[in-house]
Amino acid sequence: MKNFKKVSLKNLPREEMHESLGLTGAEISVNTLPAGGCVPFVHAHKKNEEIYFILSGEGKVVVDDEVVTLKKGDFVKIAPQASRQFFASDHQEITYMCIQVKENSLEEFTANDAILK
């Protein structure tokens, strides 16, 4: 059993990585909304923090009725209880990564979790 798994994006409208990568601490998806499109529902989470990263294009996310504009290179962290809905701009599609992790699950990280070889 190898200690790693590599998967290449296929450029589909939505790609969920949990099963294909064998993830155990996160779910990661990559999503594209066409110009003028949106996620067709508002949602929140029970336990999971979400981190969004804009890979290309532009749009907005409405979080608890506040409008947050989005462009390539933007990160947005959203707490579980917040209501959220993503929109592409009217004239350009948007592609974004969504990282779901359990809130407060990280203990040590980077140098404090690393073992130098």
Add this chain to the structure above:
Amino acid sequence: MKNFKKVSLKNLPREEMHESLGLTGAEISVNTLPAGGCVPFVHAHKKNEEIYFILSGEGKVVVDDEVVTLKKGDFVKIAPQASRQFFASDHQEITYMCIQVKENSLEEFTANDAILK
């Protein structure tokens, strides 16, 4: 206290998002290695799974002595105990995201953790 935080990348060689985004379930960094460059050490982790995503360019990661080639759109999940070292290619820089999460920390996700509004 808002339920979200937005931060835009500054295009620095390394940007760590944990503090700026107020993350509690992950650390995320975005890293650029110049052509011919590499992370100058080999490391593993105690508890954290790492997920790498290639944002641009090309290179390779050596995981437990196996060479894995990397290009834009590739994901690599690496288990905590694996030794790893990242390299840009000789002729092109590489920019990648590194997501650190605690192994086995995710419980439910997506539809099973969502609350529709």
